Amino acid sequence: MIVEIEGLQKIYDGKQRVVAVDGIDLTVREGELYGLLGPNGAGKTTTISICTTRALPTSGRVRIAGVDVVAAPAIARKGIGVVPQYNTLDRACTIYENIHFHCLYFGFSRTEAKQRTEQLLAQFHLTERAGAYPSQLSGGLAQRVQIARAIAHRPKVLFLDEPSAGLDPQSRIAMWDAVRGLRQEGITVVLTTHYMEEADELCDRVAIIDHGKILVEDTPAALKASIGAQRVYQLDLRDRSKCYEAVEVLKKLSGVNEAETTDKGVRIFAQGTDGLLSEIVQAANPYGLRDLTINETSLETVFIRLTGRDLRE
Template sequence: MVAPVISARGLRKTFGEFVAVDGIDFEVPPGESFGLLGPNGAGKSTTMRMVGAVSQRTAGELRVLGLDPDTHGPEIRSQLGVVPQDDNLDTELKVRDNLIVYGRYFGISRALCAQRADELLGFAQLEEKAKARVDDLSGGMKRRLTIARALINEPRILMLDEPTTGLDPQARHVLWDRLFRLKERGTTLVLTTHYMDEAEQLCDRLVVVDHGRIMAEGSPSALIRQYSTREVCELRFGSERNADAAARLEGLADRVETLPDRVLLYTDDGEGLLERVARLGLHPTTSLVRRSSLEDVFLRLTGRSLVE
């Protein structure tokens, strides 16, 4: 069997009496795209910092590329690429120089940095912006440049924290394409995201974390099969009628969930359920049948209450 590039057993991190990560277990094999999902404060970023060898664990075992991050931090960090949530590019340098200067931090020769910079500008579709100021780039371009910079040392693991936050749909899809290409090259991706469609697109496997603990683990499709139904029927009767309608709909679906603006019915046959709803004499103002998504799983496991 191929040894995992990341292995955690009973991984725990506390800050005083506050438990940020509460004894989690997971492994990431080489070449996998692995996701950490969870609400704010769930422990995702704390886990990423421990894996990235910039925060020591409180207890448990952790190995990254076969090494202990607490004792071999520099060796591990030299083989990682890190894409933070907020772009931290050097605005005083031109686009290409951002890559070259960053590469020099890893002890890479200037000539090799220049060669890799040109290759990465092509990969990020930024060749025409090589001599441009960073401040003149769009948000999507800055994000692609940040990813290109993280690849200058040819890392074995690329860690991405909310890679497409704040980007428009076109920029998101361009970025997804770049990450797909990295997967095809065999780069291991570890990412956090609040976009469930992004997790479905990018992650081979993921864990859902809440209050520092793993609530579920598996591929997106497997989690949907385990925690949801094939389809979801969304019915709107009006904010004052939804609760009464939901009470009459109990028993028609695997699960009925009442929200302020609509009623969700989880079923394997949405169209058939709509027919049964009509036979009850219930006539929603709008109805929608859609396939279950990772968002349905996420909200079932972590709840719909806002966490700050």
């Protein structure tokens, strides 16, 4: 196991006591693409900060490639690459220099550093912009430079914190391609995200995290299969007082696995049976059906099932 996290806890004692990470255990295998999926404030970034030696845990242990990050942070950093949420590129240096100096910090000779920099610039399609300064780059490009720089010293594990936050859809896809390309180099990737498509698309295994705890962990396919339904129907009802009655009626429809009340009305987990939609509409109409949204089973529906909340709430 390349990443081992045991009983990790982080409590911020201040005017307000905040439990950011509340007993996380997880392991990541070598070469795996692992995702931490959860809403903002779930404790993903704190977990990553501790793993990358930038925060100290209140209790628990993290080992990266067998090195304890609290006991030997400087040694552990050799095996870690990080791309934080915000742009930390050296503003006083060009793209080429950013990567080149990064190599020097990690003990490369000048010749090695030059070779590695040129190779990475080519790999990430940055050669033409080698002389540009970080302030001249778009968000997507800056992100790519950050990834190139983070893997320059050939770390064993790359941590990406919300890699697609603030990227346009096109840059996001380019970033996904870059991340997928990393597995050919045998780099283990741990990423955090609150975009379920991203976790679904990229990750071999996903842990869904909320309020500092891991709720469930498995492959995206297994997680989706686990909720035993293919679609989620969310109904907005005008007459809230009758929600319970509506749930009882809707549960009886064939193809509906389960129904529950929500703030706005009713949520139904159902098979993709033909004609179910019109049956649902008919059955719900007497309760004042205002709106209806249908979600195909996704990691988001898994999250809704586990927490009763939307990922974006």
